[in-house]
Amino acid sequence: MNFLNKMERKLGKYAIQNLTFWLIGAWVLGFIIQYTMPEVQRMLILEPALILQGQVWRIVSWLLVPPPVNLLFLIFFLSCYYFIGNSIEQAIGTFRYNVYLIGGILCSILGAFLLFGFYYFFRGVAVTGIGYYFSTQYITMSLFMAFAVIYPNVEFRLYFLIPIKAKWMGIVDAVWMAFMLIASNAAGRTAILASLMNFLIFFFSTRNYHRVSPKEIHRKQVYRQQMRQAQSVTRHKCAICGRTERDGADLEFRFCSKCDGNYEYCQDHLFTHQHMKQS
The missing domain is CATH 1.20.1540.10 (Rhomboid-like)
Known part of the structure; x- marks a missing residue:
């Protein structure tokens, strides 16, 4: 060409x-x-x-x-x-x-x-x-x-x-x-x-022979492996009970504005937990 x-x-x-x-x-x-x-x-x-x-x-x-x-x-x-x-x-x-x-x-x-x-x-x-x-x-x-x-x-x-x-x-x-x-x-x-x-x-x-080249095949394999690993990572985790979104589709998670740091709690511990202070 x-x-x-x-x-x-x-x-x-x-x-x-x-x-x-x-x-x-x-x-x-x-x-x-x-x-x-x-x-x-x-x-x-x-x-x-x-x-x-x-x-x-x-x-x-x-x-x-x-x-x-x-x-x-x-x-x-x-x-x-x-x-x-x-x-x-x-x-x-x-x-x-x-x-x-x-x-x-x-x-x-x-x-x-x-x-x-x-x-x-x-x-x-x-x-x-x-x-x-x-x-x-x-x-x-x-x-x-x-x-x-x-x-x-x-x-x-x-x-x-x-x-x-x-x-x-x-x-x-x-x-x-x-x-x-x-x-x-x-x-x-x-x-x-x-x-x-x-x-x-x-x-x-x-x-298009690029898609069947060894380099492209290896890139696709790495990409699929990374996608599988990304799917296994949870986005939300309760700082008290350790539950994640995998433990229930109806679970809700919120960050507490009164805690020092990025602490996330499930709906059962959002209002009942002890606030975390750096001091």
Whole structure:
């Protein structure tokens, strides 16, 4: 977080305002291409083997490939993620939101090339088809999981009827991705981990680890011990019979103004005691 603070002071003026709008715009264009020119969409996916052959536009154009969404829910999907992205930006700031979203995109690109390099250098195969695993679907899920962490109690209407809080939907997404991580092949696992790396960094870097440090744990233990000792100390004690407030909740104690010194007496001895004089 200190590193981000320094980077924000230096580069914060270059942060893109309302970055979600441009991401949603790219998806809208991608949906148009998908339903009007499906053959063109194959030229947009993130394919490291073809990028190294000169098709460098694929480094960026894969963002035009939208997540798999039913056309009937398209408007709801786009408006929902526009709300999610803007809410995250308002919560963490424009610069940090840029780092989060662009960081997830860069991690996906890096993961695709690392996977290609592994197959090429260790198995001698220039694998193609990697780009079908690296899609914007996991980018959207990382956005929603960040939203669920920041706004856990915001309610969504599932199927426009069932109210469900964001934190429960985030847990469902996490369980589903864990299942996909186990069930997928190497390419699928790399794609999931790479696209969620920004969320993992964000989640663990924003936790308050001070409360689980050994020094803080020791301080809490000392505090609880002192509180227990304080509870065992009585506030009132009769100078004659020695009774305290523990001997009865209805007991009353008063100081005697005629005694020399701070002598306190219970209600039974306040008027019957012998006054204490220093002489």
